[in-house]
Amino acid sequence: MIELHESQSGDVTVISLSGKLDAATTPATEARLVALAREGKKFLALDFSGVSYLASSGLRMLLVLTREITSLEGGLVLCNLDDTMKGTLEVTGFLPYFRLASSADEAIGLLRV
Amino acid sequence: MRLLDIRRDEAFKMVLTWLMCALLSIGYAIGWSAVHSMLVKRMGVEYLPYTYIGISLLGVFGSSVYLLFADAVRRDRLLMVFAGATGLALVLARTLVTARPEGEKGFTLPLLLFFLAVFFAQGVGNSTLGTQVWTIINDLFRPSQGRRLYPILGTAGTIGGIAGGASIHYLAGTLGTANLVLVWAASIWLLIPLTLWLRKRFGGELRGRHAGTASAKPRGSHLLEGWKFFASSKMAAILGFVAVMFWVVGSVADFQYTRIMNATFPTESKLAGYYGVYGMVINTSGLLVQIFFSGYLIRRIGIARGLCALPLTALAGFALIAARFTFWPGLALRYAWDMVGMTVQGNSYQLAMNAVPAALRARIRGVIDGVINPLGGVLGGILILCLHHFFDATGDRGWLDPVTIAGFVLTAAWFLIVSRSGKVYLETVAENLRSAEARTAMDAIDCLEEPGNPRAEALLDEVAEMPDPEKRAAAARVRGAVRSRSSLLGLAVSCADPSPQVRHASVRALARVPVSHPLPPEAVAAVSRLVESDPDLSVRSEALHFLLMREEPEKAGKLAAAWLNHGSADVRVRIVEALAGQDVDRPRLLAPCLSDPSPAVRSAAICALWDAPGGRNAARSALAELLSESDPSAHGPALIACHRTGACPDAERARRMGESADPVIRVLAGAAAIRFCPGPHAATLDAIFETLADEAHAGRLRAEVLPLVPDLGEEAADAILLAAAKLPPESKSHVSKVLGEWYLVLESRIARPEP
Numbered sequence: 001m002i003e004l005h006e007s008q009s010g011d012v013t014v015i016s017l018s019g020k021l022d023a024a025t026t027p028a029t030e031a032r033l034v035a036l037a038r039e040g041k042k043f044l045a046l047d048f049s050g051v052s053y054l055a056s057s058g059l060r061m062l063l064v065l066t067r068e069i070t071s072l073e074g075g076l077v078l079c080n081l082d083d084t085m086k087g088t089l090e091v092t093g094f095l096p097y098f099r100l101a102s103s104a105d106e107a108i109g110l111l112r113v
Numbered sequence: 114m115r116l117l118d119i120r121r122d123e124a125f126k127m128v129l130t131w132l133m134c135a136l137l138s139i140g141y142a143i144g145w146s147a148v149h150s151m152l153v154k155r156m157g158v159e160y161l162p163y164t165y166i167g168i169s170l171l172g173v174f175g176s177s178v179y180l181l182f183a184d185a186v187r188r189d190r191l192l193m194v195f196a197g198a199t200g201l202a203l204v205l206a207r208t209l210v211t212a213r214p215e216g217e218k219g220f221t222l223p224l225l226l227f228f229l230a231v232f233f234a235q236g237v238g239n240s241t242l243g244t245q246v247w248t249i250i251n252d253l254f255r256p257s258q259g260r261r262l263y264p265i266l267g268t269a270g271t272i273g274g275i276a277g278g279a280s281i282h283y284l285a286g287t288l289g290t291a292n293l294v295l296v297w298a299a300s301i302w303l304l305i306p307l308t309l310w311l312r313k314r315f316g317g318e319l320r321g322r323h324a325g326t327a328s329a330k331p332r333g334s335h336l337l338e339g340w341k342f343f344a345s346s347k348m349a350a351i352l353g354f355v356a357v358m359f360w361v362v363g364s365v366a367d368f369q370y371t372r373i374m375n376a377t378f379p380t381e382s383k384l385a386g387y388y389g390v391y392g393m394v395i396n397t398s399g400l401l402v403q404i405f406f407s408g409y410l411i412r413r414i415g416i417a418r419g420l421c422a423l424p425l426t427a428l429a430g431f432a433l434i435a436a437r438f439t440f441w442p443g444l445a446l447r448y449a450w451d452m453v454g455m456t457v458q459g460n461s462y463q464l465a466m467n468a469v470p471a472a473l474r475a476r477i478r479g480v481i482d483g484v485i486n487p488l489g490g491v492l493g494g495i496l497i498l499c500l501h502h503f504f505d506a507t508g509d510r511g512w513l514d515p516v517t518i519a520g521f522v523l524t525a526a527w528f529l530i531v532s533r534s535g536k537v538y539l540e541t542v543a544e545n546l547r548s549a550e551a552r553t554a555m556d557a558i559d560c561l562e563e564p565g566n567p568r569a570e571a572l573l574d575e576v577a578e579m580p581d582p583e584k585r586a587a588a589a590r591v592r593g594a595v596r597s598r599s600s601l602l603g604l605a606v607s608c609a610d611p612s613p614q615v616r617h618a619s620v621r622a623l624a625r626v627p628v629s630h631p632l633p634p635e636a637v638a639a640v641s642r643l644v645e646s647d648p649d650l651s652v653r654s655e656a657l658h659f660l661l662m663r664e665e666p667e668k669a670g671k672l673a674a675a676w677l678n679h680g681s682a683d684v685r686v687r688i689v690e691a692l693a694g695q696d697v698d699r700p701r702l703l704a705p706c707l708s709d710p711s712p713a714v715r716s717a718a719i720c721a722l723w724d725a726p727g728g729r730n731a732a733r734s735a736l737a738e739l740l741s742e743s744d745p746s747a748h749g750p751a752l753i754a755c756h757r758t759g760a761c762p763d764a765e766r767a768r769r770m771g772e773s774a775d776p777v778i779r780v781l782a783g784a785a786a787i788r789f790c791p792g793p794h795a796a797t798l799d800a801i802f803e804t805l806a807d808e809a810h811a812g813r814l815r816a817e818v819l820p821l822v823p824d825l826g827e828e829a830a831d832a833i834l835l836a837a838a839k840l841p842p843e844s845k846s847h848v849s850k851v852l853g854e855w856y857l858v859l860e861s862r863i864a865r866p867e868p
Contacts (some may be wrong), residue, residue, distance in 0.1 A: 008313075023827040038122040040315030056830040060823075063859050073552060087838030091845055092855035 002029050003050075006036075012111045013041040014104050018050025021058030030061040034068050042074025045107035049080035054088055066097060075099075077107035118261045118408070126253050127262060129311050131269045133246045136300045136307070138273025139280075141239065144203070144297025146281050147290045148231050151210075155224055166494045169487035171236025176483020179241040180339055183475035188252065189312045192245045196304040199238025203298035206230035212289040231294065236487075242301065244482040248475045251466060253315060255559055259467065263460050264408040268400050271455065275396045339476030348468050348541035349477050351534045353485040355420060355462060358527040359454070360489030362427055364497050365520040366450050369434055372516075373443030395448060399455045407456040411464065412594070415563035417535030419461030424528035426453045431520045435512045465534075467560055468541045471552040539568045546576060558587040562594050570599050577603060582612035589615060593622025601626070601636050608639035608656075613649035620652060624659040632663075644676065644691060645684045657691035673702055682711035689714060693721035700728040707735040715739055716750030720757040737762040748773060749817075752781040755789070756824040764789035771800065776810040777817045784829035798836050805837075806847040814851045820858050 002019035013036065019025060037044065044065075048054070062078070069076045079101040081089070089095045101107035119127050182191050209227040254262055284293055343349045411419050430446030469477045500516050512518075538560075545557035558576055563569035573595075576588035589607050592600035607619040620643060623636055643656035657676075661669040673695075676688040689706055692699060699722060706718035719736045722728030740751040740763050748770050755761040768790050771782035783801040787794045804810060822830060837848050 022831070039125065055827060056823075056834055057827060059834075059855070060859055063856065067860070084835070084838050087845070088834050091837045091840075091849040091852050092834065093849070093853035094856045097856055 001025060004029065004032060009108045010112065012043045012045055012108045014045045014047060014108065016047040016050060016104075020053040020055070021051055021061065022053060022055040023057045026055070026057040026061045030064055033061070033065050037065070037068050037072055037074060042069055042072045043111045044069065044074070045077045045079055045101070045104055045111060047079050047104050047107070048082075048085060051085070054081075054085045059088070059092060059094060062094065062098065075111045077101050077110050079104050079107040119265065123254070123258065123262065126311075126315060127265065129307055129314075130246070130250050130253065131266055133304055133307050134243075134266055134269030135273035135276070136303050137239075137243055137246065138270045139277040140297040140300030142274050142277025143281055143284065143293050143300070145235070146278070147285065147293035147297070148228075148235075150290055152228065156228070166491050168232050168236045168240075169490035169494070171232055172240040172487035172490075173484050175237030175241055176244075176479050176487070178237065179244070179483055180476055180479045183248075183339070183479045184472060188245065188249050188475065189308050192242070192249065193305050193308050195238050195242055195245065196301050196308070199234050199242065200298040200302040202230055202234035202238060203294050203301070206234065207291060207294045207298075210291055212291045239301065240487070241479065241483050242304065244478050245475075246304075247463065247466075247482075248478055249311070251474055251478075252471075255556065259464055260412050260562070261408055263463050264403050264411070264456070267407070267455070267459055267463075268403050271396050271400045271403065275400075339473060339480060342470075342473050343477055343480045346469070346477075346541065347537045348465070348534075349481070351530065351537055352462070352465060352477075353481050354530055355527075355534075356481050356485045357489040357492065358523065358530075359423070359458075360486065360493040361496055362424070362520060362523050362527060363450070363454075364493030365500070365516060365523065366427060366430065366446055368497050368500060369431075369514075369516055369520065370443050370447045373434070373438060373440060377440045377443075391444075391447075395451045399452055402452065402456050407460055410457060411460050412562070413564055414457075415535075415566060415569075416461045416464050416560070417538050417563060417566070419457050420465065420531050420534050421528060422461070423450070423453050423458040424524050424531060426450060427524045428521070428528065431517055431524060435514065435517050435521075438514070464560075465538060467556050468538055468545065470545055470548060471550060471556060535563070535566065536568070539563070539566070539572065542569075543572055543575075546572065554584065555587060558584060558591060561588075562591050564595050564597060567599075570595070570597065570603070573600065574603060577607055582610075582614050585610060585612065585615040586618035589618040589622045592619075593625050596626055596630060598633060601633050605633065605636040605639040608636075608643055613647075613652050616643060616647065616649070616652045617655055620655045620659055624655065624662060628663055637663075644688065645679070645681075646687070650690055653687050653691040654693075654695075657688065658695055661695060661697065670697065670702065673697055677702065677706060682709075682714055685709065685711065685714045686717045689717040689721050693724075699725035700731070703728070704731065707731060712739060712742070712744070712747040712750040716754040719754045723758045723760075732758070733760070733762065736760065740766055745773070745775070745778075748778050749775070749781065752778065752785055753821060753824070755785055756781065756821065756826060756829075759826060761785060761789040771797070776804045776807065776814060779804050780814065780818050781821065781825075784825045784833070787829040787832050788826045794832060798832060801833060802836065802840065802844065802848060805851050806844050808847060808850070811847075811850045815854065819851060819854055822852070822855055822858055 002017055002021060002025040005016040005018070007014045007016070015033065015036075017029070021029065033044070033046075066076050077099045080103065081100060086095075086100070089098065099107075099110055101110055179191075179195070206227050209223045209230065250263075250266060251259075281293070284296060288296070343353070414422075426449045427446075430442075430449050433442035433445050436442065466474060466478055496519075500519065503515075542557045542560045545553050545560075548554045548557070558573075561569045561573050561576070573588050573592055576584055577592075579585060579588075585607065589604060592604050592607075601623070604619045604623050607615055608623075610616050610619065620640055623632065623640060626632060637660070640656045640659050643652055644660060647653045647656065657673075661673060664672055673688070673692060677685060677692075679685050679688065685706070689703060692702065703718045703722050703725075706714055707722070709715050709718065715735060716739060719732045719739065722732040736751070736754050736758065739747055739754060740761070742748075742751065752767060752770060755767055761767050764785070767782055768786040769782075771779050771786060773779055773782065780801055783797045783804075786797050805814065822833075825833070833852075837845065837852060840848060
């Protein structure tokens, strides 16, 4: 089970994820995040500091989310990824498609500009 | 919701914005009626005409104040400030007068201050609130949504007017006429919580231009920028002209109508009774037309023709009253004016605003609605006074009536200018298409939905050649909505676009054309080619769906069977894959494919039948048979079928295929071993990475294995991913040459969101 904690900073919604992003947890997480974007919270900062594992289904979720947010003319920033997660994004060619930040505050700053 | 064509994710925005429009209308209907009555009863009817001019001038002032901040301050913040201040002005005004009508008879200072405060609140605050709400609506909905949703939002004003008007009698009796001003203030203040709610849910969409940076500009230069654009833009000038003529011609039409009705109904009570009945009929019928017909009409005739509808209607109405200056022609003139004005004209006018660049939209709307419109009111008022003064006593009627002639001349001028609006509108849209601002450019593409307009279609052709696939896909969607022969031929061409996103959008646009609408053979042929050869499964699937959907069920079955007998095994594979997502009798259609001479076709048929009702048993037997084949050319298809179905009847045999000389088979077999055999899998992973890191095979692995990565199953894909992420930098770089397009592969597998 993955937990989502939502906080608002102006127009930017910070979602802190905690748990494993694997095949069991991503469908519900993806549905929740896409719903948030469609409801208007389309400037999202995803905080991965509580995520212990990013599986291939998690990559798929990120792709779905970024595509949805792009179509809504919003913005997505991933923050607090550990080295393994960054390595996963790098080796699979995901890195160029995402903006990364080292903290939630930096992510908020990137989304505000 | 289906009846009103509101999509699920639009519903909440629609409710909030509809409520905002309705509240403005209710408040105005109640409050303004009260103020109007108080003015006539307490000050005298002779002051009435001058209030129109005074309020219009105050409106110009209020709009200028608004324009200082429009586009520079967030839309939501500005709306709340104006709503708060307007409500406060109304409440303060109310404290200046007593509740008793006889309290202030004649021209007293408190009464004068009351009217000044109320007119100031109306002219400066309330007159811009509608503009601000509609600017927010422009931000929240794209033009393509607007064509469906604006007519529904337009009902808010009508329903609000009906509700407000219907409640005046009761409220005035219960609260007293003067206190209705407080009801007006309350309805305006209610905009504040609604705006806060809107901001909470859709805050990002209300940012206005470059949030956080635009406010650094001096206010004066900001306002000047808006006026400069207005002065330089032909489209803005036409919209301004439409606004002025609406008021001026409307004044003439109203004047003639009032003369006819005044002559028809001899007493004040009969006249008032008639107005009541007319108001109910026009509001109710207007509401019905707005909900059920107006949106469809705008989509079919386009915005430019929509702007011509009202002057044409007015010309016909003036002709009628020129022929016979009696009740029915007068009623026809007024009814047609009100009906077309509140539906086709109103919607076209709002949609035409989308031709204004997004960053300037609020200011231009402010200039037109807030400055030009009130000036139209002033001109209309002066014109009425002049016509009344010079011509009312002449007694001429019919074709020689100077007022009717004035109406004719003004309306003809209106029509002549507006008939050029189509050209100017598309010139402006063409400029916007080249805008660096994404929203402006995408809105401009949506604005090209002008059926039967060759220039719009030529612009769509230009967009279809632009480098950005997003724009080309948007052009395809618009062409599907236009449905003309040339736009359908354009879609046939864009079916061969290099971007799968555009090809997908093109086929989907063709699929949305009603079956009853004839399609050019070129379009059907282009889609057939996609079914045969498109490398993107979602495009193929959409293409086959399109072809089958346009046939009767029996014919669709025969068509699918014919495709499955194609001479090329590659084509047969693609047809089988595309059939997997179709609503057809798959077990019957695909049964022969399980014994196809090509192992790849058998593999695809196994996968397509796996989830089909009644298809799994036959598929399972065929998979076991395929896996047991000794022919090496069957190994790859067998392993692919195992991965795609998630089942492996002989896991040990699949693992042994890892000894193959073929690097593709080795990786697929290794992934099968991780997935279907008990662990540990360290040695298998090492073998996989050894293959992946071998530069000699990188090209083939990228072409043949990478597209299958999403099928490898979570366990195998995750094991590869995690291990790859932890590889030393040099090995990681080699492996990423193969896996580096994982993103693109996944992207091709995921359904694209509906725009």
